Amino acid sequence: MSDKTVVSIEDNYHNRRLVRKILESSGFAVVEAEDGLSGLALVRQLRPPLVLLDIGLPDIDGLEVVRQIRADADLAGIKVIAISASAMRGDRELFLAAGCDDYLAKPIKVAELLHLVEAHWPAGQAIGA
Ligand code: CA
Numbered sequence: 001m002s003d004k005t006v007v008s009i010e011d012n013y014h015n016r017r018l019v020r021k022i023l024e025s026s027g028f029a030v031v032e033a034e035d036g037l038s039g040l041a042l043v044r045q046l047r048p049p050l051v052l053l054d055i056g057l058p059d060i061d062g063l064e065v066v067r068q069i070r071a072d073a074d075l076a077g078i079k080v081i082a083i084s085a086s087a088m089r090g091d092r093e094l095f096l097a098a099g100c101d102d103y104l105a106k107p108i109k110v111a112e113l114l115h116l117v118e119a120h121w122p123a124g125q126a127i128g129a
Contacts (some may be wrong), residue, residue, distance in 0.1 A: 005029045005046060006117065009039030009065065010054040010083070015108060019052060022110050023117065036060035040068055043075060049122045052104075052113075055084035055095070063098045070099035079120040083108065 006028050010016045020030045031046060033039035036057040043051055051069070055062035062082055069075050082095040085106040095103045101120050104112060 003049065005031060005048040006050050006052060007031050007033065007039065007042050007046060007048045008052045009033045009036065009042075009057065009062070010052070011035060011056070011058050012054070015054070015083075015106070018108055019113065022108075022113050026114055026117075028117070034058075036062065036065045040065055043069060043078065044072070047075065048078065050079040050081065050117060050120060052117075053080055053082050053100070055082055055086070063095070066095075066099040077122060079122060081116050081120060 008019045036059050053062045079101045082100040082103045092103045
């Protein structure tokens with residue numbers, strides 16, 4: 001695994017492509033999953049520094065994904081940023097309470113996504129370069 005690997009769990013093709021484009025142009029390697037269970041399997045396999053997690057997924061939702069990540073001691077330290085179209089009052093608190101480190105509202109904006117990824121990148125892991 002590259003130290004700059006991000007796992008992107010997102011069922012929408014256009015959002016997946018946008019995330020990939022933004023992160024790859026900043027030097028990250030992006031590995032994608034289209035649903036929650038395959039995303040969890042990827043996270044367990046790769047143990048990436050950071051996961052971008054869509055909340056609305058076709059099988060288990062993103063909240064269940066992050067709960068399972070947080071319940072697994074082997075995955076301790078992985079940063080999880082939720083991405084969701086829903087911007088209801090209280091959503092952010094819900095996502096953080098489930099174990100997410102932060103939350104990005106759709107539509108995804110380049111500067112916001114990069115800022116969040118860099119702000120939460122685990123200490124000691126190379127970034128930039
Ligand atoms: Ca979705």
